[in-house]
Amino acid sequence: MWVFQSPKTTLLPSRSTFSPRTSLKPPVCSITLNPTASTADNNKLIQSLCKQGNLGQALKLLSHEPNPTQHTYELLLLSCTHQNSLLDAQHVHRHLLENGFDQDPFLATKLINMYSFFDSIDNARKVFDKTQNRTIYVYNALFRALSLVGHGEEVLDTYRRMNSIGIPSDRFSYTYVLKACVASDCLVSLLNKGKEIHAHILRHGYDGYVHIMTTLVDMYAKFGCVSNASCVFNQMPVKNVVSWSAMIACYAKNGKAFEALELFRELMLETQDLCPNSVTMVSVLQACAALAALEQGRLIHGYILRKGLDSILPVISALVTMYARCGKLELGQRVFDHMDRRDVVSWNSLISSYGVHGFGKKAIGIFEEMTYNGVEPSPISFVSVLGACSHAGLVDEGKMLFKSMRGAHGIYPSVEHYACMVDLLGRANRLEEAAKIIEDMRIEPGPKVWGSLLGSCRIHCNVELAERASIRLFDLEPTNAGNYVLLADIYAEAGMWDEVKRVKKLLETRGLQKVPGRSWIEVKRKIYSFVSVDEVNPQMEQLHALLVKLSSELKEEGYVPQTKVVLYDLKPVEKERIVLGHSEKLAVAFGLINCSKGEAIRITKSLRLCEDCHSFTKFISKFTNREILVRDVNRFHHFRDGVCSCGDYW
């Protein structure tokens, strides 16, 4: 028997000096044979070496110790994950099998966790299969491992078998299986399974556990079931900051930014003992960005500074995006400039910020600066930079970047990337080339890709290609009203009124409705929202009167109403009345009345800006000498002195 000793280190460092995440440099050890050392001493020494991060020496000693303990194996496995060494981990695994620990449920749990860490799900499953005494810990470890790789269905199968042999769920199992419902890579929604488990949780009296109920809120949020999520949230007997954050995130992610900000206000006003943290703030910033609520966003930024949350990377990335999406690109850039460290997400935020403002070349420049600084682009970096190329019409640059994905960065294009390319080529009126890209795709082109093509056909009024794309889209997402409306728009523009009727009939028979466009504006920290058929707003009469007056004045300046977007076969004057009532025009009129003269008018639109509103706003900006910023669903339009920053390319 022998041991080795490091002359300058004590054999057993105190617990406080053990920091598994920091990669400690192994101390220089001199190995001394100690024939009298006991098994207990050796185990202690191996454990101590593991804690010091000296895995190599620990393994050397292991090979000479015939009786390692369970705890020794546990620390060895942990050390292998900290050192990121799958090979060593497998060596320890073999060793413990040979030493009679093959049926130890405690070590089986650790092994499953370890293989999960190394993304080696087959090995994790094998450990589970070979373990006969499956405690709830063993089951939970497998549930967690499978959920992490998206095998939700398998979790639920195993869970059902576990229950059928009389092993009840514990509070941990419930959180894992709820997560499994969302973490499924199969196409069938597991929402109903989630609801069943919800009922189970209530029946078994687990509805008092904050963790479980928060996971439920999150599960409903991820399925887009906002009302179910808020119902669970409202009925929670105890809520903490995580539950509040989950509900705020649910609103922010599901197009309910108003509600997200409202709930945050409630959290601040009505709970004294709960303090929002960085996670909460990220969702709140997302909500501000969605609404282009600049003043609210500034207040939140102030709060973040006061609470010292301004060094947390996700918070800063969300701040950059918030400012850019509120039309303050330069403030976003300033926040970025002040970062003392940046990750790929921070860079992506800035790239997409320049992209939505139409500065394609600048976005490419930042992308290049990022790689020059040694930050590897992620798939989202490419979505951002390709999107930026698309908005700016930089076709050649986009094609080169797309080509470099696989060649220079080893990233295989996903559906999103193909959709960007189709958009890039389609917008530039290279529709056949866009269609060819789809033909040559090695993966199944999903609705995003066909949707991009249809959108481009709408811009360039290509009926034949639009019909081809629509056939696929109606099949892939039969309930998306937007696709039918796009096709009807194209027919209307081509004057094919019978076809317009046919598509509208199709919409009707399928029980779908056109989602009305909505525009909103923030004035003195309050957000005002408009739809074209709004009769509730008390200022509506005044707004209409102003628009009629402006329209006739602008006509003298050369404005010609573009009425081809109206999906009805009406007289020109009626069509003109309809486009004059578009929600963004109402918001512009509201801004003209309620914003002070030197202040820019900032408007957000839920759909793509129509050609008439675009032309109208250009004239307005010159005629009234006002700066008007409109963010539509794709990008920013910055109107000044009769010109738009998009160069009429959008």
Add this chain to the structure above:
DNA sequence: GTAGGGTTAG
């Protein structure tokens, strides 16, 4: 011995 919310795009 295990658990809950978040960053960028679309």
